[in-house]
Amino acid sequence: MDATNKPYVKFQPNEEYLESLISMGISESHAQEALFCTGNESVEAAISYVFTNLLQEDNEDPSVVQRGAVAENCYEESAKRYKMSFVVNTALKMGVGKVAAQVAHACLGLYREMRITGEKEDALNEWDYFGEKKIVLKGDNTEHLEELFNKAKELNIPCYLVSDSGFTQIPAGSVTVLSVFGDEDEVDAITGTLSLL
Template identity: 85%
Template sequence: MEATNRPYAKFQPNEEYLEALISMGISENHAQEALFCTGNESVEAAVSYVFTNLLHEDNDDENLMPPGAENNVDESPKRYKMTFVVNTALKMGLGKTAAQVAHACLGLYREMRITGDREDALNEWDYFGEKKIVLKGENTEHLEALFNKAKEMNVPCYLVSDAGHTQIPPGSVTVLSVFGDEEEVNAITGTLSLL
């Protein structure tokens, strides 16, 4: 019996899911690992696993390019993300912070869906795992400055003002959400630390 260090070597992936993943340009090894680690749940779960875990693991973008795009770097898909900048000066509790980040995510997502702003980008973000990053903001002025910078750059953004029912005064600016491709979002929030 041949020895292997892959825990999914004897695993039987859903053939339909495996075929779909490979047709997206994901290597067979990455596709099998993703299906193994997500319990054969769905193509979407496996794709999310690949983009969340395997891209960072080996930076092997060659395995994730669409078929036929190997020689055309300009055709590779953009990666999108949503970042959330939390007003740390408010010293919100963990639950309060989580609720405010959720408000920021849903607020920006709804606003973009209603206006149709960057619908293709939003659909691609949805499909590839909805990458989200939570960052530390200094205070209200800091969040407002980042909000204004995003507006000037025409990057979708949303600023949450709390109703003041718990922990903090009404009208407090709690979280800023920003959405776009990695490059433009990093131009706004790329220097901030993770929360």
């Protein structure tokens, strides 16, 4: 009991988060401490806590250096693993600012949709943590973007197609950008032959 006569409740780490952290090369004790200190909020919060607090505190301990090397290797692998690609409809001849706004719509639209549905949640979490790799590519026209969109749907790869509201530069309903998310191979199966914008 504490001073308020409430019984102590032993902290229980989220088992799924704990396993994820350990699989990344983080020691079980550091993983548990990170989950405790972040209130079991998320894997990302725990990883941030580990790298910000625990590894720096013990950086002269050889076992920590080894764990750091494992984590760094994990970082390199994960950083290459997932990406989001954006295919811009170049036939619309949008200005630079318009393209930037439409790519932002495509990114946020797909991100929100995936967060709401829980689709590929672990992959999205890794992508969030490891730098959110993004690439912007040239699409030929509306038909081209729709063809890529349908191909992604057939392969069950998360995708999002932006139709403009028509307030500036282009007519309402114009298909401006396609966003596609997944691991490198999945995304490249859809957009791998396209040129950079």
